[in-house]
Amino acid sequence: MPIQSRLLRRRDGGLQDAAVGVFGSASAGIISRAMNRTPPYPPEPDDSDDVTIADDEWQVAEQYRVEPRTRPAAGDEGTIVIQQDNVPQGPVRRFPPDLGPGLLLALLGVLLIVVLVPAGIWLAGRDDDESAPTPTTDTVDTTTATTTTQRTPTTPAASTVPELTGLTLEEARALLQQENLVVRIRRIASEGPAGEVLEQSPEPGARISAGTVVVLTVSKASIPERVKVPSVEGLLTSEAASLLRQAGLDVELRTIRSSEPEGTVVNQNPGPDEEVAPRTIVLLEIAGPPPPPAPVMIEVPRLVGLKAAEARSQLLKLGLRFTQRPVESTQPKGTVVRQSPPAGTELRKSQAVLLTVSTGPARVSVPDVIGLDEQAARDELEAAGFEVQVDEQATDVVDESGIVLDQNPAGGSSQPKGSVVTITVGLFG
Known part of the structure; x- marks a missing residue:
């Protein structure tokens, strides 16, 4: 490989290594792809002073621009001059303008914002319940001169x-x-x-x-289906009611007579330890005030045949009262002929006994039977309520034989009913 190409590659590798150290492999990959991008500049007319690059070296060298018109002065380190001998004649390819270190760093900052801001928003909006993102690994393909980045997903367990x-x-x-x-x-x-x-x-x-x-x-946990009834017998009413309500039960009170202390629970229904539904009514029988003392019972004596005054005296001594009712009777006047209740009955103190007292026989008008035969006179007097007594008297008159010649008491007089009327009957001969 010509020395000029190696110089360009060294500069390219150093820039990418710096990007990896500062921004990570992902950012370095983005920068690498940006640098590998074919410049969108159209070809310019031929210039004898331009430096041309062979086709087999264009893949690497096209990433950098070499100033063709002015050669650097001695000691100038800002410009690298690449010269290649025996370059075939052909069309001239021109590099894009040199970005310079400052502009390149600004570009890297913009790319970093473009990459990291959406990533931060995505991480913040992830649901806590979702699984962790699929990790990726960066691999470097060293088979070519250009560095490439591939994302290989790791399958979670x-x-x-x-x-x-x-x-x-x-x-x-x-x-x-x-x-x-x-x-x-x-x-x-x-x-x-x-x-x-x-x-x-x-x-x-x-x-x-x-x-x-x-x-x-x-x-x-929900409300239990059954509630065990607590035992409250013997407790005071307030204590028993509070205990039952705490168990989720309702209370009904009923006062009864009892020898237990007043205000204590004598009985409960349902009974202790029974299992019932919530809000069941538990009936409590509460001891009321002590009962009054048992009444004194008095036996009624026999009073019939006694004088009314004597009968009244006996009743008063026994603590009984009396009432009196008069009635006509053949019994002597002032005699007790009936009593109610009868003798032997037990009465409470101050109860009354009814006394029926005779006022004597009723007075009845005596029929006049003189001139009637004996049988007719007897029938009429008995019908009036009298008893008949017959006396005989001798007579010389045949027509007076068997006829009532006299009576006593006389007819028309008022006599006690049941008294005796004497008639005198004539006897001839």
């Missing part, structure tokens, strides 16, 4: 999603960690036990990259 449904969250988490997978949890209310995996995404058996997110739907 694949993982198989295990079957997780029905496992506990801890078990599922351990399996996913073994597969190098990321866990995301979504909790929902469920009738199943708390912490059980209900669903998973992706499905079991799926092949995914390591670091991919697996979403687990996990049951969370």
Whole structure:
């Protein structure tokens, strides 16, 4: 290779090495491609002072421009003069203007911004759940004179999603960690036990990259279906009600008579330790005030046949009261002929006994039976409520035989009912 080409290659390699050291292999690759780009300048007319380059050296040397018109002075290090002997005659190819170190560094800065700013935005917007980006490696092809950069993707390790449904969250988490997978949890209310995996995404058996997110739907604790009823018998009402409400139960109170201290729970329904649904009503029977003392029972004595005054006296001594009702009777006036309740009945103190007291027989008008035969007179007097007594009296008149000649008491007088009326009947002969 001619010495001029080697000089150009040395300068080219040094520039690329500097770019790699400052900006990394990716930026160096961009710069290399920019420098390898064919200049878009049209050919100019032939100039005897221009330096021409052979076709076999154009691939490398075309990247640099050599001033053709002015040769450098002695000691000038800013310009490299390339001279090649025995250059075949042909068309002249001209290099683009020399960019210079300052302009080249500015170009490198612009390229760096173009590359790094979108990369930073992309990195910031990545979802945390997505797998890591596929790494790339830079390889240098040394078979040609020009440096090239190739991006070779590295395939991430694949993982198989295990079957997780029905496992506990801890078990599922351990399996996913073994597969190098990321866990995301979504909790929902469920009738199943708390912490059980209900669903998973992706499905079991799926092949995914390591670091991919697996979403687990996990049951969370819910209200228990059954509540154990606490024992509250013997507690005060306020304590029992508070304990039941803390257990998620409702309370209903009922006061009963009991020998237990007032205000304490005597019975509960449902009973202690029974399992019931939440918000079930528990009936508490609460001891009320002490019952009144048992009443004193008094036996009623026999009072029939006694004088009313004597019967009243006995009742008052026993602590009983009385009421009195008069009635006509054949019994002597003022005699107790009936009582209610009867003798032997037990009454509470201050209860009353009804006394029925005779006012004597009723007074009835005596029928006049004189002139009637004996049988007719007897029938009429008995019908009026009298008893009949017959006396006989001798007579000389035939027509007076068997006829009532007299009566006592006399007809028309008022006599006690049931009293005796005496009639006198004539007897001939």
